[in-house]
Amino acid sequence: MSHDMLRRPIGASGIEASAVGLGTWAIGGWMWGGTNEAASIAAIRTSLDEGITLIDTAPAYGQGVAEEIVGRAIAGRRDEVVLATKCGLVWHTQQGNHFFDYDSGPVHRYLGRESIIHEVEESLRRLGTDYIDHYITHWQDPTTPLDETIEALERLKASGKIRSIGASNTSAEDVAAYLKAGQLDAVQEEYSMVRHGLEDTILPLCRENGVSVLSYSSLALGLLSGRMGPDRTFTGDDQRKDNPLFSRENRERVETLMQEIDPIAETHGATRAQIVIAWTLQQPGITFSLCGARNAHQARENAAAGRIRLGQDEVEAITAAAARHLTPLAA
Secondary structure, eight states: OOOOOOEEEOTTSSOEEESEEEEOTGGGOTTTTOOOHHHHHHHHHHHHHTTOOEEEOOTTTTTTHHHHHHHHHHTTOGGGOEEEEEEOEESSOOOSEEEEEETTEEEEEOOOHHHHHHHHHHHHHHHTOSOBSEEEESSOOTTSOHHHHHHHHHHHHHTTSBSOEEEESOOHHHHHHHHHHTOOSEEEEEOBTTBOGGGGTTHHHHHHTTOEEEEEOTTGGGTTSSOOOTTOOOOTTOTTTTOGGGOHHHHHHHHHHHHHHHHHHHHHTOOHHHHHHHHHHTSTTOOEEEEEOSSHHHHHHHHHHTTOOOOHHHHHHHHHHHHHHHTTTTO
């Protein structure tokens, strides 16, 4: 039985978006072995065709590359998109703490007022739009008072350049501080079957305060895609090459879990990955699941996950199986 795409609100902003969102980190190419623009544009347009409205990007994804590709892909279709992008990882200034080095030099974590005002204009230009639906602080900046950051975001909201405010890669203390300052519609955090510490930290706080949660890496960089067999090899700048999460032993454990998920997938006429995404969306407090797609086929597969409704018994069976097989990975 086919359902419509699940839609959910972004905090108290009045904005509603598809529960499955398209994440565009891989589309930027950085840390993912380069980018193919034609396939990326097809992935974005197919996502829209399939009922995905939420597109999440960031200046840091290929230093503007992902935003520019998103801008080209949504030209003429802006009204179909709930567009999320970010600020706070900067290379136009040396202020804030050094975070990492990119091809062209150092990237800093900085959320000062003037910097945010500069960043939003750059993003608007690259995205080819005059407003951003959801604007997110990408990483938190201990060198800038939060009040200054919030004041800049509130000013952008008042002027109509952004429509809602989010924060990413936060701690419970960060979330409490944003709430105290009076502006937080959503947080964006890593969450998956192998990375689920949020239940004990910020999820209760978000639920109590009506803050939506955009989860990223629901498939754990592809580990939980159901296609990551023990024999897969990684090359070049692929970040998974030396990642202990992708050890052969871990991939064997995941494969055992996937075999337990297979009967449920069969019931729903779904792939393993779709069931993992649907399970993620049914975790208490998780509002959206951002899924990467680098071509039209992956986009279609992700979108279909937003049309699956698992029964409570199925959710519990998957949770129990994940606990049995993945507990050593979640450490």
